[in-house]
Amino acid sequence: MADVRLTSVGKIYAGSVPAVKDISFTVPDGGFCVLVGPSGCGKSTLLRMIAGLETITMGEVRIGDRVVNTVEPMDRDIAMVFQNYALYPHMSVYDNMAYGLRNRKTPEAEISARVAEAARILELEPYLKRRPRELSGGQRQRVAMGRAIVRKPQVFLFDEPLSNLDAKLRGAMRVEIKKLQRHLGVTAVYVTHDQLEAMTLADMLVVMNQGVVEQIGAPLDLYERPETVFVAQFIGAPPMNMIELTPTKGLPAGLDGVAGLPLPAAGARLGIRPEHLGVEIDGDARIETRPGDVRLALTVEAVEAVGAETYIHGRLGGDGQMIAAREHGKVLLPAGTTRTFTARREHLHLFDLATGRRIAH
């Protein structure tokens, strides 16, 4: 067991812009760290640097108490699950799992014991003699997991392991991965672009954008206190509404109650999550107004009712920007009607217009 410590890690490909810039964080022993961000943000590069598949241009990567910058992948005591599973097509499931142990000259008796144990945990026992091409996507995924766990590594690395599965299987495998990691107590670093996967798996979430870390923290902390506009809009679905407030240009029409906010002279962005916009229905004020609340007049353009909740898309002040609201239950407003939506003071997020950083208020 070991922690993973990154200090000022950077990667520059020859004659190109930096892919990863000055990244430092520590994944505690037994922790589940998820690197999340849009494609091209450098998350996979960072993972491959931890694995030893990419050279480290700057900084230092430690696994346990050892600096591994120049250590070969095989000697880092890691196991990796690839996006395309990377199973050896010419070997049986058994041989796929045994390969890493055989390379390390493990006695055959111990190999078969370890493979049997992994097959039992992953419910792969009936398939040990099959070739990967005779398995379904979910089974291949489990073989890839099995290949990782038989080695009993100090760190698991996952490179978008679920993105080739269909939505239903992805949900089930997500739960299994989390259970397995808890059960084995192994440190894990997991890369994904799916924010739902990131939120549900992580103890520690690292949001990356254009090669830099935007924010690190527990998933719900990031949801509740995003430090940047990017994090605010990346975490949560539908994404957080952003309204530009520039005092010199005048406030957008249909927006009420922002006078008390500490707006910088240069302007700010006001962020409101869709689920924090409550609608008043037919004069029956379900929402009692408190001082400091912000009220938005939205003209409804589209209503998506999915049963347990309803998504309402409307224009601010009739012809302003589109705002999304998420209501409990069925709220079937006809298109074209104008309603007032209220957001509580404590649910408002303010970001500096120029830097995109959070402003305390």
Add this chain to the structure above:
Amino acid sequence: MEKRSYFAGKLLPYALLMPQLLVTIVFFYVPAGQAVYQSFLLQDAFGMSTQFVWLENYQLLLSDPGYYQAMTVTAVFSVAVTTLSLSAALLLAVQADKSLRGAGIYKTLLIWPYAVAPVVAGVLWLFMFQPSLGMVAGGLRRMGVDWNPYLNSGDALTLVVLAAAWKEVSYNFLFFLAGLQAIPKSLIEAAAIDGARPTRRFWTIIFPLLSPTAFYLLTVNIVYVFFDTFGIIHAVTHGGPAGATTTLVYKVFNDGRAGGDLGGSAAQSVILMAIVIALTAVQFRFIERKVNY
């Protein structure tokens, strides 16, 4: 899943098969049938009379020690050329697959020899190794090696093997390189993390995944060695000295064209055809089973 096409009429499918069937019939079945028929005939030296002799041509052939020598030469020649050209091509392809500076130029240069006609290839090698004029031969002589492909049968065989293998390396190289590039990079990375060092990675992962390519090339190379090396042998040694480089196909030409024994030559070509068909069948039956697709 098998894909099947259905046609409304009966004529269309046959019409679509026609061009391929015509080519096969005109260029294979008709000449092959003619060879079989001719192998039962005996013609006098001036082509004045022809006699039907049943299997006499075959009997004569199978009691001719020269024919067995040609078989041995062919066996040695084909094993040597195939082994040499396949292994050299694999080595070059593995090197070219690495990301090197100028890899593109390197690959292009390696493909050129394939565009050289067999006779030209033979003459090229002859120029280098001709005992009195050749540069390499001169170098060998100065090093004290007694090199003479005109007199020494081992030297002659070595020279034609080198020329034939050199010409086939390009073709094999192309296929091996394509095969290597088709192996997903993540497989190699997974093996690296699984603790396999480069040599072990090659033999346990890369080579088994290349085996379909290698199998295909083995079949193509054997057919090449049996038939297409004629030009090289004809240009370099004329089958000599003393039949040391007379392969089966060269003997067919020599006995039929130069020796005027059309019946015997036809019988040889029938046997040669049978050998190649048998070899190909054996390859598909036994080697293909061990190949991982």
